[in-house]
Amino acid sequence: PHPDFFYDRCYPARLECTTGYSAESYWHTIYPWLASDLTFPGALVFMGLMAYLLARAWSDSLRGDNPFALGFLAQILLMFYYIPCNNVRLQFAEEIITFWGLLVLWLGTRKG
DSSP: OOTTTTGGGSHHHHHHHHHOOOTTTSOOOHHHHHHHHHOHHHHHHHHHHHHHHHHHHHHHHHHTSOHHHHHHHHHHHHHHHTTTTOOGGGTSHHHHHHHHHHHHHHHHHOOO
16 A cells, blocks of 8 residues: 555544644644544543553552552653643654553563
8 A cells, every 4th residue: 555545544634634734733632543543432442441551550659569660650641641732652663662661561560
């Protein structure tokens, strides 16, 4: 397929074609990007999972027995903070590696 095959079908790009609201010049919330990748119901499930992980990381951070919990808590708090702006935690390779890497390290060393 053409390099823009998937991008042209994402919701922000389709919105740009319909309304002229630029997909790249203006910030869209995280939701149309998630819906483009996961469908609308999938975006709801994903955000529910992220909320659950936020609660678990917060709880583990308060106990102080897993340093990876605090690192992941910082990552997921930033993700929730930027929801109205964009998908900054999962947008760039460095962010993706940090986010998912800390999640795997935290879950792999989590007690109970």
